[in-house]
Amino acid sequence: MTPKRPKGAGAFPKPVESPAPKPPDSAALYAALDLGTNSCRMLIAQPKGSQFHVVDSFSKSVQLGAGLESTGKLSRASMGRTIQALRICQQKLKRHKVKRMRLVATEACRRAGNGAGFMKQIQRETGLKLDIIKPEEEARLAVISCAPLVSTKTEQLLVVDIGGGSTELVWIDLSAVPMRERPKAIMRLHAGFHTQDSPFAAAKVVDWISVPLGVATLRDQFNDVEDDSARFALMSWYFEEHLSEFAPYKDEQTRQGFQIVGTSGTVTTVAASHLGLKRYDRNKVDGLRMTSDQIDKVIHTYLKLGPTGRRRDPRIGQDRQALIMSGSAILQALLRCWPTDQLSVADRGLREGLLYAQMSADGVLEDGVY
Numbered sequence: 001m002t003p004k005r006p007k008g009a010g011a012f013p014k015p016v017e018s019p020a021p022k023p024p025d026s027a028a029l030y031a032a033l034d035l036g037t038n039s040c041r042m043l044i045a046q047p048k049g050s051q052f053h054v055v056d057s058f059s060k061s062v063q064l065g066a067g068l069e070s071t072g073k074l075s076r077a078s079m080g081r082t083i084q085a086l087r088i089c090q091q092k093l094k095r096h097k098v099k100r101m102r103l104v105a106t107e108a109c110r111r112a113g114n115g116a117g118f119m120k121q122i123q124r125e126t127g128l129k130l131d132i133i134k135p136e137e138e139a140r141l142a143v144i145s146c147a148p149l150v151s152t153k154t155e156q157l158l159v160v161d162i163g164g165g166s167t168e169l170v171w172i173d174l175s176a177v178p179m180r181e182r183p184k185a186i187m188r189l190h191a192g193f194h195t196q197d198s199p200f201a202a203a204k205v206v207d208w209i210s211v212p213l214g215v216a217t218l219r220d221q222f223n224d225v226e227d228d229s230a231r232f233a234l235m236s237w238y239f240e241e242h243l244s245e246f247a248p249y250k251d252e253q254t255r256q257g258f259q260i261v262g263t264s265g266t267v268t269t270v271a272a273s274h275l276g277l278k279r280y281d282r283n284k285v286d287g288l289r290m291t292s293d294q295i296d297k298v299i300h301t302y303l304k305l306g307p308t309g310r311r312r313d314p315r316i317g318q319d320r321q322a323l324i325m326s327g328s329a330i331l332q333a334l335l336r337c338w339p340t341d342q343l344s345v346a347d348r349g350l351r352e353g354l355l356y357a358q359m360s361a362d363g364v365l366e367d368g369v370y
Helices: 076-095 107-111 115-126 135-145 179-191 215-221 228-241 265-275 292-312 321-337 350-362
Strands: 030-035 039-048 051-061 100-105 156-162 167-173 204-211 258-263 289-291 342-346
Touching: 030 076, 030 350, 039 076, 039 350, 051 076, 051 350, 076 115, 100 107, 100 350, 107 115, 107 135, 135 156, 135 167, 135 179, 135 204, 135 350, 156 265, 156 321, 179 350, 215 228, 215 321, 228 292, 228 321, 258 265, 258 321, 265 289, 265 292, 265 321, 265 342, 289 292, 292 321, 292 342
Parallel strands: 030 100, 156 258, 258 342
Antiparallel strands: 030 039, 039 051, 156 167, 167 204, 289 342
């Protein structure tokens, strides 16, 4: 006797349809573009709780500051590379129909004799309007981008942003702010370092400085020194000399309750080397705490590798092998100067700061512990 076929057997199963991802509402999107001495980088994001969700991004090495130290001007070739990168950014902004955006240029365009003219050329050829921001705003944006990484136990905070053409340092006193409010107090600095009358306890900016030396400009200062180790030592000493007028540097500081946060490609590359990552992983790097001994060990490894070995290292690469040593020289000088044996690594910076500032000003971020 032939067994009865169960009802529905042999029939094609009805496909389970997963809904297509809902495209983000263009009205809720924000964009931030950072045109630096080395790179052109952009983020497009939408607010999500007290943070934001990245919808699209762009990053390209354009070496805008190439030759700037010797000529005082942006070269035709570097401007051409930058225009090409900005055209891609413009296409992304148009495709996502972004209305709220802040597009800025930093040290290379501040210093170049033809920087202002280049901004007009960019607007003429791409339709994008970039602002050359002042060092104080650049420093402020770097600080607020790092707010989520600040410990509630931190009373004295130093944020260091090592760029291509300059390095910004901001010292903040949080001791008068209740512990749980400290990250939010830093976010409120988007309105300015000189805090207006407010019902909230304020983060006090003790001092800030913009040193006109970044990974590219410091490297160019010592290009004529052939010995790798000697060049590194000279760069580190030279950078430290430029910190002598930074107020907190002059006085003995307490080690307890002090936190230093570093944001830059140098810091994240050193972190990736320390972790032995074969492929870069932001989730493992952002927020990592490294001891000064661990950082020194990585830097000594870079020196042992030499230029050829650094080019072959997948975490550094051919384009950055010289820049990583000038950046490491800055990093080592900073760790010599301040009372800490730890550095918090931030894979975030100007773009994130620009987004937080826009969203905070519009009141679209939820109030919460960052």
